[in-house]
Amino acid sequence: MNTLFLLPNTDEEIIDTYDEDIIVTTKEGRIIKASTLSGETYGVAPEELLGKSVYDLEAAGIFSPAITPLVLRKKKKVVLRQDTPSGRKVLITGIPLFNDRGDVEFVVSYSYDMSQLMVMKEYLENLESEMSKVKGELAHLRSQQLHIEGCVMESPTSSRALQTAIKIAQLEVPVVIHGEPGTGKTALAKFIHSQSSRRNAAFIEVNCSAIPESVFDISFTGLDREGYIGLAAGGTLVLNEIDQLSLSSQAALFKLLQQPHTARIIAISHTSIEEAVTGGHFREDLFYSLHLASIELKPLRERPDDLDQGISRFLEELNHTYNQQKAISDDLYFHLLQLSWKGNFRELRNVLERSFIESESPLIRLDDLPITYQPDSDERIGLELDGKTLPHILESVEKKVLLNAQKRYRTTTEMANILGISQPSVVRKLKKYTSTPPGGKMT
Numbered sequence: 001m002n003t004l005f006l007l008p009n010t011d012e013e014i015i016d017t018y019d020e021d022i023i024v025t026t027k028e029g030r031i032i033k034a035s036t037l038s039g040e041t042y043g044v045a046p047e048e049l050l051g052k053s054v055y056d057l058e059a060a061g062i063f064s065p066a067i068t069p070l071v072l073r074k075k076k077k078v079v080l081r082q083d084t085p086s087g088r089k090v091l092i093t094g095i096p097l098f099n100d101r102g103d104v105e106f107v108v109s110y111s112y113d114m115s116q117l118m119v120m121k122e123y124l125e126n127l128e129s130e131m132s133k134v135k136g137e138l139a140h141l142r143s144q145q146l147h148i149e150g151c152v153m154e155s156p157t158s159s160r161a162l163q164t165a166i167k168i169a170q171l172e173v174p175v176v177i178h179g180e181p182g183t184g185k186t187a188l189a190k191f192i193h194s195q196s197s198r199r200n201a202a203f204i205e206v207n208c209s210a211i212p213e214s215v216f217d218i219s220f221t222g223l224d225r226e227g228y229i230g231l232a233a234g235g236t237l238v239l240n241e242i243d244q245l246s247l248s249s250q251a252a253l254f255k256l257l258q259q260p261h262t263a264r265i266i267a268i269s270h271t272s273i274e275e276a277v278t279g280g281h282f283r284e285d286l287f288y289s290l291h292l293a294s295i296e297l298k299p300l301r302e303r304p305d306d307l308d309q310g311i312s313r314f315l316e317e318l319n320h321t322y323n324q325q326k327a328i329s330d331d332l333y334f335h336l337l338q339l340s341w342k343g344n345f346r347e348l349r350n351v352l353e354r355s356f357i358e359s360e361s362p363l364i365r366l367d368d369l370p371i372t373y374q375p376d377s378d379e380r381i382g383l384e385l386d387g388k389t390l391p392h393i394l395e396s397v398e399k400k401v402l403l404n405a406q407k408r409y410r411t412t413t414e415m416a417n418i419l420g421i422s423q424p425s426v427v428r429k430l431k432k433y434t435s436t437p438p439g440g441k442m443t
Contacts, residue, residue, distance in 0.1 A: 021090075021111045025068045027104055029054040041111060043086045061085060067094040068107045075104055088113060151184030151345045152313060155305035157298045161188070164295050169195035174265040174290045178243075178272055179297030182344030186240065188297065189266045193236040198264060201235030204228055208253075209244035216249050220256050229256065232263035242290075243269035243276055247283060254286040265290060272296075300344040304337070304420075307348070311336055314349050318356045326356060329365045335375055338404055375404075399433045406430065 021041050024033035031049050039046030042062050049057075058066040064083045071078050071094040078094045092111035099105040153162045168175055169192045177185045186205065193203045206228050211219050221227040228237060245253065257265065267273070267290045274291070276282035300307050311333065319325055328336075332355075341347055351373055359368040366374060405415045412430070416423040 023049065023109050025054055025107045025109070027072060027106070029066070029068050029072075032106075038111075041088070041090060041113075042084050067092050067109050070094065071096050071107045071109075072104050082111065151187050152306040152309040153184070153188075154309055155298075155303040158184075158303055158306055161295050161297055162191075164293075165192050166195060168192060168293045168295070170197075171293070172264060173292040174267065176267045176269065176273055176291050176294045177297065178269045178294070180299045180342070180344055181270060182346035183297040183299060184345060185268045185297055186238070188295065189236070189238050189268060192266065193264075196236070196264070198235050202232050203236050203238070204232040204263075205238040205240055207240050208249070209241040211249070213246060213249050213252075216252050217256065220253075229261050229263055234262050235264070236266060237263040238266045238268060240268045241270065242267045243271050243273060243282065247281075250283045250286050254283060254289060257286075257289055300341045300348065301339075301418075307337060307341070310345060310348055311352070314352045315356075318353055322356065324356075324362075326359060326362050326364055329363050332364060332366050332369070334401070335366060335369075338401070339373065398429070402426070402429055402433060 020035055021037040022033070022035045023031055023038050025031050031052050031054065034046045034049045036046050039049060042049070044062065054063055054066040054068045057063045062085055065080070067078055067080060067082070070080070075096055077096070080092060082090050082092045084090060090111040090113055092109055094107050094109040096104040097106040097108060153159060165188055175189075175192065177188055179185055189205075190203060193199060206219075219227055220229050222230055239253075242253075269276075273282050273287055277284055277287045300310070311328070315326070315328060336348075336351075343350070351370060354370050355364050355368045358370075359365070401419070402415075405419060409415045409418060412426040413423050416426045419426065
């Protein structure tokens, strides 16, 4: 952009600028310089502004109001809104230029179309609103995670399950939660209850598989005392292991739930109820009564982020419980990440606590694991340097991880999913670390 110089020749041609609306006036209010954009702003040719008095232009309604008189009077920068003959509104700024005696000699003014400013303002306000909303949702989500005891919900799949739970909590509909034992189903049910309008009412959990068929109806309706449905009135009734009910008990439960009651029903199953219906093991009428909202919790072995955080969180809790400051060795940590954890969070915490108690030093090692969880000698991933270079150590670790995974998984596709690399990479690396290519089953 060209610099504006006030030359002695005040009749000099129009200021040559590209995209600025600039007008220069004398202390008498006569315009001596104007940009081409200024003429466009006021609906006249810029040459028509040169030499004119701002007072006359104000009287004619071209400048409404004129800014020069205000700057001359206040002797400081002035900002105001100006209406143009075309109906446009502009934000105009006037700046005084002083002479050696401290008097205002010239006034430089420049303006911007307020419609553009308003668009920008609206955009920025919308952007700020969206960012505040996102930050609020993230903060809310993080705060909710802290209240789900006994499990971690930070991996992509469990985060989606948690978001679904947050939305469902506000609705008065039955919920089905399914997943392997120890994945956090009951904890999630408690979370839904705590986030609902029923949070101050009862939370009743019933193990359906432990109720004999002969007393099934009485257990829920009561005889001399109140049954489960009555105890959970206005609150939440959790039907755990509902997939273990016999067909006759399922029929009885369906009839009970059709009767008027005020309990919110959360059904928990180890397997997919939908698949059980297809296989003829679960009644369709009960399925449709319960299956209005569904949440699946993946096993811990498919949630590496949660497994990683679970190890850290449980260790922190154990240190607090036992008033210790223990840590986990690197080779133990990597070994824990490779285990299948069929019991999920319950198994993980149990194994960590047993190892914590067994360890006689501040560092929990592989040898502190229960014997059935310890790796064979050829499976151990040693991280001792022993003068080895970093590439050699990393290659050794990669080889042991791959060979351990090959023993646990049937196909290279499964290995790729678990290790987070492509299937061709698994095949290539196995060929590198084994004398013969992977067998027919590893495809």
